[in-house]
Amino acid sequence: MSLDGTNSYLISAPGASASVVVDPGPADEGHLRRLADAGSVELILVTHRHADHTAGSLRLHELTGAPVRAADPRHCHGGGEPLQDGETIQAAGVTVQVLATPGHTSDSVCFHLPDDGQHGSVLTGDTILGRGTTMLDYPDGRLGDYLESLDRLEALGQATVLPAHGPVLPSLAAITRGYREHRHERLAQIRAALVRLGGDPSVADVADAVYADVEPSVRRAAEMSVAAQLDYLRGQAEA
Numbered sequence: 001m002s003l004d005g006t007n008s009y010l011i012s013a014p015g016a017s018a019s020v021v022v023d024p025g026p027a028d029e030g031h032l033r034r035l036a037d038a039g040s041v042e043l044i045l046v047t048h049r050h051a052d053h054t055a056g057s058l059r060l061h062e063l064t065g066a067p068v069r070a071a072d073p074r075h076c077h078g079g080g081e082p083l084q085d086g087e088t089i090q091a092a093g094v095t096v097q098v099l100a101t102p103g104h105t106s107d108s109v110c111f112h113l114p115d116d117g118q119h120g121s122v123l124t125g126d127t128i129l130g131r132g133t134t135m136l137d138y139p140d141g142r143l144g145d146y147l148e149s150l151d152r153l154e155a156l157g158q159a160t161v162l163p164a165h166g167p168v169l170p171s172l173a174a175i176t177r178g179y180r181e182h183r184h185e186r187l188a189q190i191r192a193a194l195v196r197l198g199g200d201p202s203v204a205d206v207a208d209a210v211y212a213d214v215e216p217s218v219r220r221a222a223e224m225s226v227a228a229q230l231d232y233l234r235g236q237a238e239a
Contacts, residue, residue, distance in 0.1 A: 004130070004165045006052045009123060010038055011113065013093025018042035020092045021066070022111060022123050023164050024056035032056045036063035043091045044080070046070035047125025047164060048108040050137075071100070071107040083109055101127045101153065103146025105137050112156060121160035122153065122172055130166020133182055135221035138228035144235065146228075147183065150176045186210065190229050203227050 006026065012019040018040040025031055035041070041064040046054055054075050057068045067080035076082055085100035097112040104126045111123040126134050127149060136143060154176040161169040169175055193209035194201065203226050211222035 007130075007162075007164050007166075008035060009162060010035065011092065011094055011096075016093035018092050020045060020094060020096065021060065021064075023047055023053045023125065024060040024068075026052050027055040027059060029059070032060050032063060035060060040064075041066040043089070044068040045083075045089075045096070045111060046075055047110065047123065047127075048072075048105045049075055050105065050126070053125070053164065071109050085109075099152060101125075101149035102141070103127065103136060103143070103149045104134050104141050106140050106142075106145070108141075108149070110153065112159070117160060119158040119160065120156065121162050122156060123162045123164075124153070124172075125164045128153065128161055128163055128169075128172070128175055128179065130161070130163040130169055132166070133179060135218075136225050136228040138224045138231065141224075141228060143183065143228045143232035147180065150180050150183075154180075186225070187229055187233065190226065190233065203230065206230065 006023060008025045009022040010019045011022065020043045021035055021041055022045045024044060044057060044060055044066050046057060046068065049072050057075060058077050061068050061078045068077040069080040069083050070076055071083045073082045083098050085098060087098040089096040094113060095115055097114060099110045099112055101108050101110045108125055108127050110125060110127055112120060114120040136146060154173045157173050159172040161172050161175055189210045190206060193206050197205055197209065203223050207223045207226045214222045
């Protein structure tokens with residue numbers, strides 16, 4: 001559950017006169033100027049609302065004049081329209097397909113580049129990371145939604161994973177299967193902890209039992225994941 005810095009991507013077709021920026025990142029002037037100085041920017045896309053992805057968006061728009069598009073209208077700038085699930089965007093000579101993938105946050109999207117290499121590639125934001133596993137920003141992010149998003153991504157097969165944190169990975173389908181197995185393992189651990197603890201344990205109590213080995217820096221993320229999993233289990237029990 002540890003994170004590297006945010007990866008910003010510049011994408012374009014060979015010979016294109018402009019590029020698309022995905023996830024400008026935080027409000028780091030040096031980083032944003034490097035993106036702007038790389039060449040003309042036609043469009044800025046955002047995978048989700050968290051500040052390490054969006055805080056630099058308005059400034060990059062100011063530097064480049066490019067519109068900013070996100071699923072959440074609050075993070076659209078410069079006339080950019082909110083992203084729609086299933087939408088196909090043509091920009092910088094590249095085809096970009098928008099996939100709604102809620103779970104990490106309710107507004108999370110991934111960007112499928114079907115023509116990138118033999119199997120295509122997917123910019124996964126924080127839905128799939130280059131290392132470790134993602135947290136669920138509960139109550140905005142929910143486990144049921146996340147598991148459905150993993151199913152949707154698995155259907156894209158051997159596409160290359162371009163995550164917002166960590167290194168590029170091969171085979172999206174294999175990665176999503178591993179993520180799903182991890183979630184179900186955690187659910188089993190939480191069920192066992194609930195039996196062992198008895199009564200009505202708090203989120204902190206369950207986190208102590210299941211995430212005892214996490215670093216203090218990611219303790220809050222662990223507790224949010226526990227809360228999301230408890231909510232999911234309650235929903236299953238009520239179904």
